[in-house]
Amino acid sequence: MATPMVTGDGLLVRLRPARPGFTLRELIAVADAAEICGNGIVEITARGNLQIRGLGAQTVPLLAAKIAEAGIDLAEGLAIETPPLAGLDRSEIADPLPLAAQLRAAVAEHQPPLTLAPKLSITVDGGGHLHLGGVTADIRLRAVCVGGKTLWLLALAGTEATTKRIALLDGVAVVPVVMHILKTLAAMGDSARARDIEDATLKAGLVSVAPVDAVEPVKLATNSVGIHELGADGHVLGLGLAFGQIRAQQLRTFLEALETLGATEIRLAPDHALIVLGMAPDRLAAAQALALGHGMRAFPGDPRNHIAACVGAGACASALIDTRATAQMLIAAAPSLFDGSLAVHVSGCAKGCAKPSASALTITTAPIGYGLVVNGPASASPNAYIEEKTIRSAMERLEALVQQRKRAGESARSCLTRLGAEVITAAVQQG
Numbered sequence: 001m002a003t004p005m006v007t008g009d010g011l012l013v014r015l016r017p018a019r020p021g022f023t024l025r026e027l028i029a030v031a032d033a034a035e036i037c038g039n040g041i042v043e044i045t046a047r048g049n050l051q052i053r054g055l056g057a058q059t060v061p062l063l064a065a066k067i068a069e070a071g072i073d074l075a076e077g078l079a080i081e082t083p084p085l086a087g088l089d090r091s092e093i094a095d096p097l098p099l100a101a102q103l104r105a106a107v108a109e110h111q112p113p114l115t116l117a118p119k120l121s122i123t124v125d126g127g128g129h130l131h132l133g134g135v136t137a138d139i140r141l142r143a144v145c146v147g148g149k150t151l152w153l154l155a156l157a158g159t160e161a162t163t164k165r166i167a168l169l170d171g172v173a174v175v176p177v178v179m180h181i182l183k184t185l186a187a188m189g190d191s192a193r194a195r196d197i198e199d200a201t202l203k204a205g206l207v208s209v210a211p212v213d214a215v216e217p218v219k220l221a222t223n224s225v226g227i228h229e230l231g232a233d234g235h236v237l238g239l240g241l242a243f244g245q246i247r248a249q250q251l252r253t254f255l256e257a258l259e260t261l262g263a264t265e266i267r268l269a270p271d272h273a274l275i276v277l278g279m280a281p282d283r284l285a286a287a288q289a290l291a292l293g294h295g296m297r298a299f300p301g302d303p304r305n306h307i308a309a310c311v312g313a314g315a316c317a318s319a320l321i322d323t324r325a326t327a328q329m330l331i332a333a334a335p336s337l338f339d340g341s342l343a344v345h346v347s348g349c350a351k352g353c354a355k356p357s358a359s360a361l362t363i364t365t366a367p368i369g370y371g372l373v374v375n376g377p378a379s380a381s382p383n384a385y386i387e388e389k390t391i392r393s394a395m396e397r398l399e400a401l402v403q404q405r406k407r408a409g410e411s412a413r414s415c416l417t418r419l420g421a422e423v424i425t426a427a428v429q430q431g
């Protein structure tokens with residue numbers, strides 16, 4: 001089990017299965033353990049990690065015992081992540097699972113053991129529809145096809161949009177090159193991240209088999225929520241936790257019912273989601289209805305797919321607002337803003353746990369109630385301040401502004417981008 005982290009609400013533990021997914025019985029055991037040992041809430045993070053909060057010094061060993069009792073094999077150490085449908089997605093250029101396993105083995109066997117920054121991560125992506133392009137990582141590997149040959153694009157630090165491309169590698173070269181980078185990081189100290197490595201150090205002796213610019217930028221990942229076809233292997237169902245969390249007992253009853261519909265495996269997915277495997281196509285609609293009944297996101301058009309919120313007041317001692325109630329209020333007050341183009345983030349404090357990167361609109365806390373950040377993260381200085389009692393009408397005015405000024409065929413996001421922070425600020429502060 002990963003080392004617990006100290007939060008404003010006791011200790012927090014992240015659980016990553018060693019295999020690509022959990023069985024339903026394993027996840028039921030995790031839900032029961034969260035109920036007994038934690039605050040009774042199970043969270044799936046924006047990058048698809050499962051986490052339990054509200055643990056104490058005595059309950060962490062109890063949680064570890066319950067996980068072991070349930071026979072759950074957890075991944076330890078350096079996070080080496082693959083997409084949720086790795087090995088199943090027909091649109092993948094290569095199955096990333098064997099390469100990820102080779103990397104894990106190389107890291108585990110290295111002597112002396114490498115001491116690396118605790119948050120260091122590697123993504124190994126086969127290049128399918130449900131890719132990890134929006135997830136930040138220190139070392140990124142993506143399968144690409146160049147001149148009819150499958151190669152791995154090595155890039156460092158950031159998301160697909162912000163990362164620095166380094167080299168195109170043959171499959172056999174990947175493990176030695178990544179191990180060289182990891183050893184370089186270990187030599188730099190236990191807090192060194194990939195962004196800290198100098199280009200000259202990195203590229204010494206590194207040969208790219210083709211120019212990195214030959215690779216097209218990755219398209220936006222398909223929304224995890226909804227039904228995904230796997231060709232001859234049938235269908236899988238993506239479901240999202242509403243605002244990234246669910247009560248442990250609610251998760252238990254949901255999984256028990258899902259079992260009766262034939263589900264066999266759950267894989268965690270980015271954007272606070274999970275993918276259900278094993279169900280026959282004629283059971284998927286029933287599973288979606290079941291998920292909705294348990295407060296989950298089950299359809300691609302659900303406005304909650306586009307709003308990130310941390311656990312907020314009641315679950316985190318640092319939170320100054322009820323983030324989930326605020327998020328629901330935003331959807332009710334300005335439904336047309338959630339046309340799928342706009343990413344909105346509601347944060348209980350400036351830390352921005354639910355989405356550390358920038359969002360088109362971020363609602364955070366401020367001494368008078370709320371702060372609105374346009375195109376920025378929760379840690380940025382707000383563009384506008386809104387009193388608690390006027391937040392709803394401020395959002396209604398923002399929606400009205402977009403409706404009035406939107407051009408034919410324009411999305412809410414394009415319209416807001418065109419209007420700019422000053423016009424947005426004036427609209428929300430008008431009252």
Ligand code: SF4
Pocket residue numbers: 008310311312316317318319320347348349350351352353354
């Ligand atoms: S962002 Fe939310 S969950 Fe994170 S510390 Fe602040 S209030 Fe707590």
